[in-house]
Amino acid sequence: xxxxxxxxxxxxxxHPGQVRGALSQKKLMEATLPxxxxxxxxxxxxxxxxxxxxYPSIAHGIFPNGPADLIELFLEDSRLKLxxxxxxxxxxxxxxxxxxxxxxxxxxxxxxxxxxxxxKRWPEALSVMAHPTNSVMSFTQLGKLVDDIWFYAGDKSPDxxxxxxxASLAAxxxxxxxxxxxxxxxxxxxxxxxxxxxxxxxxxxxxxxKQLGTMLDFGARSFVGMVASVSNRKRMVLMYNSRILxxxxxxxxxxxxxxxxxxxxxxxxxxxxxxxV
Amino acid sequence: xxxxxxxxxxTRTLLKLAVAPTKLRIQQAxxxxxxxxxxxxxxxxxxxxxxxxxxxxEFIKPMIRVDQAGEIGANFIYMGQIAVxxxxxxxxxxxxxxxxxxxxxxxxxxxxxxxxxxxxTLLRPLWEIAGFAVGAGTALMGKEAAMACTEAVETVIGDxxxxxxxxxxxxxxxxxxxxxxxxTVQQFRDDELEHHDIAVEMDAQKAPFHDVLxxxxxxxxxxxxxxxxxx
Numbered sequence: 001x002x003x004x005x006x007x008x009x010x011x012x013x014x015h016p017g018q019v020r021g022a023l024s025q026k027k028l029m030e031a032t033l034p035x036x037x038x039x040x041x042x043x044x045x046x047x048x049x050x051x052x053x054x055y056p057s058i059a060h061g062i063f064p065n066g067p068a069d070l071i072e073l074f075l076e077d078s079r080l081k082l083x084x085x086x087x088x089x090x091x092x093x094x095x096x097x098x099x100x101x102x103x104x105x106x107x108x109x110x111x112x113x114x115x116x117x118x119x120k121r122w123p124e125a126l127s128v129m130a131h132p133t134n135s136v137m138s139f140t141q142l143g144k145l146v147d148d149i150w151f152y153a154g155d156k157s158p159d160x161x162x163x164x165x166x167a168s169l170a171a172x173x174x175x176x177x178x179x180x181x182x183x184x185x186x187x188x189x190x191x192x193x194x195x196x197x198x199x200x201x202x203x204x205x206x207x208x209x210k211q212l213g214t215m216l217d218f219g220a221r222s223f224v225g226m227v228a229s230v231s232n233r234k235r236m237v238l239m240y241n242s243r244i245l246x247x248x249x250x251x252x253x254x255x256x257x258x259x260x261x262x263x264x265x266x267x268x269x270x271x272x273x274x275x276x277v
Numbered sequence: 278x279x280x281x282x283x284x285x286x287x288t289r290t291l292l293k294l295a296v297a298p299t300k301l302r303i304q305q306a307x308x309x310x311x312x313x314x315x316x317x318x319x320x321x322x323x324x325x326x327x328x329x330x331x332x333x334x335e336f337i338k339p340m341i342r343v344d345q346a347g348e349i350g351a352n353f354i355y356m357g358q359i360a361v362x363x364x365x366x367x368x369x370x371x372x373x374x375x376x377x378x379x380x381x382x383x384x385x386x387x388x389x390x391x392x393x394x395x396x397x398t399l400l401r402p403l404w405e406i407a408g409f410a411v412g413a414g415t416a417l418m419g420k421e422a423a424m425a426c427t428e429a430v431e432t433v434i435g436d437x438x439x440x441x442x443x444x445x446x447x448x449x450x451x452x453x454x455x456x457x458x459x460x461t462v463q464q465f466r467d468d469e470l471e472h473h474d475i476a477v478e479m480d481a482q483k484a485p486f487h488d489v490l491x492x493x494x495x496x497x498x499x500x501x502x503x504x505x506x507x508x
Contacts, residue, residue, distance in 0.1 A: 147394070151394055158345065160397075160402070
């Protein structure tokens with residue numbers, strides 16, 4: 001029996017092609033973007049955009065959550081444009097001789113170019129995205145973006161590196177975008193330098209995770225050694241307790257147990273479960 | 278020593294063969310396993326190479342995730358068992374062979390994860406440590422207990438793969454990727470049931486507290502499967 005969970009969002013989910021009535025959200029977004037530089041990421045811009053298309057200003061209701069929906073659609077649209085651009089490059093063989101980091105740099109630059117026209121007003125958008133009600137949306141969009149970039153960079157990790165790589169790239173991308181908001185150099189060349197320094201510094205295959213692996217390995221070995229060194233009677237008691245420990249590890253609250261394993265050594269955890277016979 | 282357990286084992290194995298689609302039964306044209314020299318293209322020329330739809334991907338991604346997590350657990354269980362019982366000259370080659378097969382399984386699922394862009398399980402270190410602890414723990418209780426652990430785990434995995442096969446078969450409009458996945462699951466299911474039979478042959482039923490041990494391990498595995506599908 002597998003239970004399928006569906007998240008029911010209270011607001012309708014957006015897609016660039018979604019049509020509502022006679023005006024599609026994508027069309028309205030495209031009409032709104034030229035006004036963003038002057039009027040910011042606000043309902044006012046959306047109204048002005050609707051008016052250029054010949055609709056009444058109240059048509060901003062097509063975005064039920066106002067600026068948040070506009071930004072979400074903009075992010076989704078940019079991500080799809082990045083995807084088609086990378087596909088085109090891949091098909092043209094431009095990615096052939098590039099290293100993974102080079103492809104990452106190329107993809108990040110391509111994506112940042114899409115934000116650059118609106119970069120002066122981008123901090124407004126960032127504050128909207130940071131709002132608690134929009135945090136899921138912005139986190140999901142960032143997650144999809146870094147996953148796409150790593151896919152084109154040829155990432156095939158099947159283990160914890162999948163997570164460390166995406167987390168590092170998310171940090172690189174967001175910090176570079178933030179730097180770009182206050183970059184006044186012509187054509188944002190300073191941002192390119194900033195990106196280069198971040199990429200050199202970034203540890204995509206985390207040493208943090210390596211340390212965890214080593215600790216688990218050591219812990220597991222010392223557990224076996226410790227158990228093998230006690231008497232038979234103590235061993236039965238220890239087995240009983242360790243079975244409970246293992247069972248509880250697998251069935252109890254996953255998050256707290258995982259944190260526990262990370263934070264304190266395994267020897268310490270096990271020693272707390274040994275009953276002295 | 279009278280091997281009373283053997284006949285009950287074969288009955289159980291026969292039951293498993295009866296209820297699950299195996300290589301012994303007549304297959305649909307798509308699912309052919311067994312003889313690897315068969316050219317599958319000749320049997321199913323209409324297999325489309327279309328890309329999977331978003332819905333189908335959302336359907337198979339948790340399957341691949343949980344299968345990879347399961348193989349990680351199995352790998353570490355055998356690692357733990359060999360760490361304790363490795364010195365036994367009769368047992369070592371058998372355990373080593375089963376472990377090597379699990380490594381092959383894990384490599385295949387790693388491939389599938391890369392191919393379909395599946396997010397791997399976040400709790401990988403947990404499955405690693407739990408697997409090693411269960412393997413080493415039962416091995417310390419003795420050889421029979423280790424075999425009982427293997428028997429319990431392989432039973433749960435066999436049922437789990439059968440459930441997945443049933444779900445995959447129900448999908449309409451099979452394409453190459455889905456058929457590949459079904460074949461993989463089918464082949465691995467057969468391997469895991471083989472391990473189960475080996476474990477029973479090696480006196481798994483004679484383990485101390487066999488029923489309790491077995492049910493605790495089975496319940497742990499089922500919970501881990503539920504969690505790994507989601508996290």
